[in-house]
Amino acid sequence: MKLPLNINWQQILLHMFNLVLLFGGLYLLLYKPVKKFMDERAEKYKQMDDEANEKLARATAAETEIAEKTRKAEEQLALDIAKARREAEDEADSIIKDAKKVKKQMIIDAEDAATREKNRIINDAREEIAQLAVKAAEKVLSEKTSVEKTDA
Amino acid sequence: MSKKRRMLFISVWLLCAAAFLVSALLLKSQTGGESVKETMRDAVLHESNRISFFGFSVNPAVVSAYTVTAILLLFALFVRVFAVPRFKSIPGRFQMLLEQAVGFFDNLAKGNSPHKNRFLGAYVFTAGSYICLGTFFELLGLQGVTTGGASISLPAPLSDINAAIAMGVTSYLIILSGGLSGNGIKGVFSALKEFSLPISMSFRLFGALLSGLLVTELVYYYVGLSFVLPVFVGVMFTALHALIQTYVLTMLTAVFYGEVSEKTPKRQKEKKVRRKKS
Numbered sequence: 027m028k029l030p031l032n033i034n035w036q037q038i039l040l041h042m043f044n045l046v047l048l049f050g051g052l053y054l055l056l057y058k059p060v061k062k063f064m065d066e067r068a069e070k071y072k073q074m075d076d077e078a079n080e081k082l083a084r085a086t087a088a089e090t091e092i093a094e095k096t097r098k099a100e101e102q103l104a105l106d107i108a109k110a111r112r113e114a115e116d117e118a119d120s121i122i123k124d125a126k127k128v129k130k131q132m133i134i135d136a137e138d139a140a141t142r143e144k145n146r147i148i149n150d151a152r153e154e155i156a157q158l159a160v161k162a163a164e165k166v167l168s169e170k171t172s173v174e175k176t177d178a
Numbered sequence: 179m180s181k182k183r184r185m186l187f188i189s190v191w192l193l194c195a196a197a198f199l200v201s202a203l204l205l206k207s208q209t210g211g212e213s214v215k216e217t218m219r220d221a222v223l224h225e226s227n228r229i230s231f232f233g234f235s236v237n238p239a240v241v242s243a244y245t246v247t248a249i250l251l252l253f254a255l256f257v258r259v260f261a262v263p264r265f266k267s268i269p270g271r272f273q274m275l276l277e278q279a280v281g282f283f284d285n286l287a288k289g290n291s292p293h294k295n296r297f298l299g300a301y302v303f304t305a306g307s308y309i310c311l312g313t314f315f316e317l318l319g320l321q322g323v324t325t326g327g328a329s330i331s332l333p334a335p336l337s338d339i340n341a342a343i344a345m346g347v348t349s350y351l352i353i354l355s356g357g358l359s360g361n362g363i364k365g366v367f368s369a370l371k372e373f374s375l376p377i378s379m380s381f382r383l384f385g386a387l388l389s390g391l392l393v394t395e396l397v398y399y400y401v402g403l404s405f406v407l408p409v410f411v412g413v414m415f416t417a418l419h420a421l422i423q424t425y426v427l428t429m430l431t432a433v434f435y436g437e438v439s440e441k442t443p444k445r446q447k448e449k450k451v452r453r454k455k456s
Binding site: 032033034036038039040041042044045046047048049051052053055056057059060061063064067089128167 | 234236237243244248250251253254255257258262265267276280281284299300302303304305307308326338339340341343345347348361392440
């Protein structure tokens with residue numbers, strides 16, 4: 027049976043055979059190698075991208091960790107400073123208190139010493155005055171005696 | 179070149195061209211040649227001009243098809259041997275062109291059939307290359323000798339109905355295989371529902387390429403139209419058909435392949451189970 031439009035089954039099959047031949051050849055020689063190269067390159071860039079993202083994530087985590095540590099260190103430092111200040115203030119108070127005590131003691135001691143010195147000086151002066159009085163009396167007496175002798 | 183000499187050259191050139199044109203128009207065409215009707219009929223049906231191909235008496239398009247395949251496979255072989263091993267991560271112009279071609283068809287396959295596309299990508303790449311180069315092939319004007327001893331210009335392979343049917347049927351078989359691999363027998367039935375596909379794809383290709391061929395044949399048939407006009411008509415028709423038909427057939431194949439190979443969710447069974455429970 028002759029088909030219209032010069033349709034010929036044998037030629038259709040020849041064309042299909044040609045297409046299959048072309049498909050296999052092009053797939054093996056061109057499509058597959060080029061696609062493989064493109065896929066490998068995409069995979070490589072994806073891997074690089076993943077690595078970069080991972081590094082970025084790690085860097086971000088490290089940054090956060092460092093920030094946290096810095097914050098804690100600053101807090102600790104502030105606490106230490108406050109503590110040191112408190113201790114220094116306590117120490118200063120204690121030193122001042124001691125100094126005041128010492129000062130007071132020194133004043134007391136000085137007053138005692140001054141009192142003792144004063145008393146000693148007064149006593150000395152008294153003794154001296156007494157001696158002078160004795161000497162004066164002796165002198166007066168001796169003068170009186172000599173006058174009487176002369177008169178006599 | 180001085181101004182006088184340039185003017186002289188242009189005048190002689192135009193005079194020569196005009197002389198040839200006038201003599202060609204005045205000369206009567208030889209009797210015994212093909213009439214317009216015969217030319218057109220032969221361009222469509224290829225009944226009279228046949229070529230012997232490995233013992234088969236075939237239409238010239240068969241020879242064209244195998245020539246196109248040979249050109250493509252030789253090119254692919256050269257690329258595989260000389261270009262692919264020298265591919266770089268940052269591509270040069272030629273590598274870029276190849277990657278664009280492969281990437282275009284691969285993306286077409288991925289875009290239309292996201293679940294199953296490896297085989298489809300390779301097929302649409304082959305079909306696209308074949309249709310595009312096959313259509314441009316007629317511009318080469320390669321000569322073939324008919325069984326009658328006459329010399330004819332080899333046409334585009336797909337301007338032959340047999341080649342167009344082969345391409346349409348192959349594409350349909352590929353779609354059918356997509357349905358089978360994606361959904362089993364169910365996929366085959368959904369592909370068979372589109373039974374008009376091979377016919378529509380075949381005749382779309384045939385019609386589009388034949389129209390270009392007929393217009394070009396018509397233009398060449400009359401000597402008066404054989405100057406300047408064929409450059410636009412022939413080349414523009416061929417280029418447009420090559421690009422449009424490549425895109426249309428590959429797109430249709432990819433769309434239908436994606437449609438029939440997409441796994442259908444088992445909704446009905448779930449509904450039945452719910453009904454039983456309720």
